[in-house]
Amino acid sequence: MVVFALTFIAPLVYSVYLSLFRDQLVGGNVFVGLDNYAQAFADEKLLEGALRVGAFLAVQVPIMLVLALIAALAIDSKRLAGSSLFRIGLFLPYAVPGVVAVLMWGFIYSERLGLAGDVNDTVGFDLMTPLSGDWILFAIGNIVTWEFMGYNMLIFYSALRAVSHDVYEAAAIDGAGQFRIIWNIKLPALRGALVIATIFSIIGSFQLFNEPNILKSLVPTLITTFYTPNMYAYNLSFVGQQVNYAATVAIIMGVITAVIAYVVQLRGTRGGAR
Amino acid sequence: MTTRHHRRAMATGAAVVGLALTLAACSGDAETTPESTGNGGEGAETNDALDAALERGGDLTYWTWTPSAEAQVEAFMDAYPNVNVEVVDTGGAADNNLDLQNAISAGSGVPDVVQVEYQALPQFVLPGALLDLSEYGFGEYESLYTPSTWGAVSFSEGIWGLPQDSGPMALFYNKRVFDEYGIEVPATWDEFVEAGRTLRESGDDVWITNDYGGDAGFGTSMMWQAGGLPFQIDGENVTIDLQDEGTTRWAETWNPLIEEDLLADIPGWSDEWFTALSDGTIASLPIGAWMPGVLESSAPGGAGDWAVAPMPTYDGEPATAENGGSSQAVTAQSEDPELAAAFLRWLNASDESVEVFLASGGFPATVADLESEEFQAYESEYFGGQRINEVLVDATNSVLPGWQYLPWQAYANSIYPDTVGQAYLSGADLNEGLLNWQDQNIQYGSDQGFTVNP
Missing domain, CATH: 3.40.190.10 (Periplasmic binding protein-like II)
Structure with missing residues (x-):
């Protein structure tokens, strides 16, 4: 409880406290009430960043989770040769430090030195331009999917392992095929895991920071300082020395994330009860 | 590293x-x-x-x-x-x-x-x-x-x-590339732009220089070299005018380079950059006098190709800036x-x-x-025996006076790609980007309690 208070409650309270002040280079620290919040809700940069991670969430998370689900079902089907190799192979990207992963992908994406450039040279026109305005968000989504698909696959897979084999045998005796088993047994058994994975992914999307922040050195104008709300808060706080406003942005994004995660959980569990 | x-x-x-x-x-x-x-x-x-x-x-x-x-x-x-x-x-x-x-x-x-x-x-x-x-x-x-x-x-x-x-600025150029494409060392910025066109017209992957619009240090030095004095600081009073004569002079010169797509979009200090400096993809660099050491250590393939000349000027008067x-x-x-x-x-x-x-x-x-004579007489092997320090020390003496930085330059630089850099992305007028940068700096300065005058 003490640990919880120190590591969770205290920073939260302190952030809220910070968000009520404004510390200026000239004039010092003054209490401004809810001014920072008023400013944040009218802040186009914050809105742009929030909408961007929202769009990212809507596209990337379903793709990643469906892929992870397919992989988990495939491994669980026991029909896959070398399934343990497959499993560890998919999970391995999660073990690669995020920074290293992004640097590696940044190199692959490079149109001068990387794979994208080689492909373009081979086909004779600019087929792959991952680091251009149209594709950069997809390029980031690809990295995130690569990084976290295996992790989600493992969550699903362990949920599937918890299903008793008696159930499958009973189903087989009743004449159920593989797809019937997946639809009627495996997917319902996965509901809890799906809800958890979705919530984790939502939180992860709203906190998108590492990937765009590192790719920024390759495309400094495409990825702005307010590309995601987290990048915006970081730049405000550590470069702009606007700690108070950064705290405000962080709190607002935290509340939004919590609300969405809560709604997902509520819907997920209510559906289960029905 | x-x-x-x-x-x-x-x-x-x-x-x-x-x-x-x-x-x-x-x-x-x-x-x-x-x-x-x-x-x-x-x-x-x-x-x-x-x-x-x-x-x-x-x-x-x-x-x-x-x-x-x-x-x-x-x-x-x-x-x-x-x-x-x-x-x-x-x-x-x-x-x-x-x-x-x-x-x-x-x-x-x-x-x-x-x-x-x-x-x-x-x-x-x-x-x-x-x-x-x-x-x-x-x-x-x-x-x-x-x-x-x-x-x-x-x-x-x-x-x-x-x-x-x-780091007084000078023009570092790849002599081999210049000779190959028949380009004279540009003495003025007009000649520099013209050289940029010549290189692109060849159809090869060779560019007069790289500028992605992401490096505020380069941008501000270029404004400085053009005689711009966009920032004036007097205690808590700050004047920001990114449309003063010198700054717009730079913008007008640089605009054709952006509009005609004559600049390599390679960010500085990236692996691509060092490769491009080694193999001649980037033919010249207006950059600080500390560059020789960087070239030697990070672009070894360019040894013997590079040379250094004074910065191109606007009106024939020698002028440079610190970078x-x-x-x-x-x-x-x-x-x-x-x-x-x-x-x-x-x-x-x-x-x-x-x-x-x-x-x-x-x-x-x-x-x-x-x-010191020893310093000036140094013949750089990398630069094909050129006495590079003579040129660079000369540059030291023609740095234009009066330049000031903002009291929040680090933050200002961080939002430079967000504003000025966007003009590079869309091939738009640099002045629009400069005005946007100005607005955001005025906003920031006012938020921080300064009295900011446009």
């Missing part, structure tokens, strides 16, 4: 030339005479005090990202065995500033001596984070340094550091300011130390070294 960070910092940085000159001019009449006599006597006393501190000894922490720092400190501790200096490699200017800012806010873990880019000095001086070295009689070292670097460390009626290096460069300063929170000041004095004002710095390929800020 260290070198890369170091140079990166210098590229985004630059010096504040004329500030001190203006200030000297303002405060000159009434105070100069009594102050200088006072300083003379005080200087001798404080010199004694500093010498005594070195004898007494103690512990110091020194934050830096200069490659030669370890070697310099070793030489120092050999000479003064009672002093123990711990060198902390901060990796680069950005991290260095961040850590310093955090340590100062936290009130603990602040180093005694710290490397600060010229352009970042105002933002630390303003909140009182640095020690005014004039109280230790550092005013007497003015004559050791070039006017532009001394101007960068002495402003707001104080001396806030000692210059380590300088990057750092000083070392003593923090206000240092527990042993006398010892820290004594170390700093040795670090940037002693021959022993500067020699070590030069051996590592640095470009000095000290007049004696710049003017």
Whole structure:
């Protein structure tokens, strides 16, 4: 409880406290009430960043989770040769430090030195331009999917392992095929895991920071300082020395994330009860 | 890697030339005479005090990202065995500033001596984070340094550091590529743009230079070189005019390069950049005088191809600007300011130390070294035997006076790609981007309590 208070409650309270002040280079620290919040809700940069991670969430998370689900079902089907190799192979990207992963992908994406450039040279026109305005968000989504698909696959897979084999045998005796088993047994058994994975992914999307922040050195104008709300808060706080406003942005994004995660959980569990 | 960070910092940085000159001019009449006599006597006393501190000894922490720092400190501790200096490699200017800012806010873990880019000095001086070295009689070292670097460390009626290096801009060009495409070394910016067209018309992957719109240090240096004075700071009053004559002159010259897609969109300091410098994809670079060391270490494939010329001009008058460069300063929170000041004095004002710095390929800020025959007569093998320092020292003497940086330059630079850089993305008018940058800086400055005039 003490640990919880120190590591969770205290920073939260302190952030809220910070968000009520404004510390200026000239004039010092003054209490401004809810001014920072008023400013944040009218802040186009914050809105742009929030909408961007929202769009990212809507596209990337379903793709990643469906892929992870397919992989988990495939491994669980026991029909896959070398399934343990497959499993560890998919999970391995999660073990690669995020920074290293992004640097590696940044190199692959490079149109001068990387794979994208080689492909373009081979086909004779600019087929792959991952680091251009149209594709950069997809390029980031690809990295995130690569990084976290295996992790989600493992969550699903362990949920599937918890299903008793008696159930499958009973189903087989009743004449159920593989797809019937997946639809009627495996997917319902996965509901809890799906809800958890979705919530984790939502939180992860709203906190998108590492990937765009590192790719920024390759495309400094495409990825702005307010590309995601987290990048915006970081730049405000550590470069702009606007700690108070950064705290405000962080709190607002935290509340939004919590609300969405809560709604997902509520819907997920209510559906289960029905 | 260290070198890369170091140079990166210098590229985004630059010096504040004329500030001190203006200030000297303002405060000159009434105070100069009594102050200088006072300083003379005080200087001798404080010199004694500093010498005594070195004898007494103690512990110091020194934050830096200069490659030669370890070697310099070793030489120092050999000479003064009672002093123990711990060198902390901060990796680069950005991290260095961040850590310093955090340590100062936290009130603990602040180093005694710290490397600060010229352009970042105002933002630390303003909140009182640095020690005014004039109280230790550092005013007497003015004559050791070039006017532009001394101007960068002495402003707001104080001396806030000692210059380590300088980076007057020159035009580095790939002679092999220029010859191959029949291009003369451009003496004016019009010729430079024309050369850019010639290269692109060849259809090869070869560009006059790279500029992605992401490097504020380059942009501000180019405004400076065009005679722009967009930032004027007088205490808490800040004037921002990114449409003044010089700045728009640069924008008008640069616009065709952007609109006609004549600039390689390769970000500086990336692997692609070094490759492009090695193989001639980038044919020239208007950049600081510290570039030879970077080329030698990071673009070995370009050996024998590169040469250096004075910056192209707008009207035939030689003119250049500082691009990057750092000083070392003593923090206000240092527990042993006398010892820290004594170390700093040795670090940037002693021959022993500067020699070590030069051996590592640095470009000095000290007049004696710049003017020394040995330095100027040096024939660079990488540059095909050219006496590059003659050109670069000349550049030192034509740095335009009067330039000032914003007291929040680090933040301003961070949003440069968001604003000015967007013009590069869309091939739009640079002036729009400059105006956007101006608006956001006015907003930020006002939020921070400054009186900002457009």
